[in-house]
Amino acid sequence: MNQTGFVEYGYYPQNFAYTYSKKWNGLRQDPLFYIENFYAAGSMYSTASDLLKLEQAFY
Numbered sequence: 001m002n003q004t005g006f007v008e009y010g011y012y013p014q015n016f017a018y019t020y021s022k023k024w025n026g027l028r029q030d031p032l033f034y035i036e037n038f039y040a041a042g043s044m045y046s047t048a049s050d051l052l053k054l055e056q057a058f059y
Contacts, residue, residue, distance in 0.1 A: 001050040003049070004044075004045065004047070004050045005045060007044075009033075009034050013045055016045070018030070
């Protein structure tokens with residue numbers, strides 16, 4: 001599982017998906033904050049292939 005981990009502020013993984021909010025005049029990128037304060041509730045990232053490896057390890 002080489003593509004799983006925890007985000008640190010300013011050090012985002014490649015292809016990190018930023019969040020956006022819809023405003024009356026279009027979309028706006030949400031401000032960045034210290035996401036690592038949220039631990040697994042918001043700062044954990046993974047890929048589908050890593051999640052498949054985890055799921056197969058349970059069996």
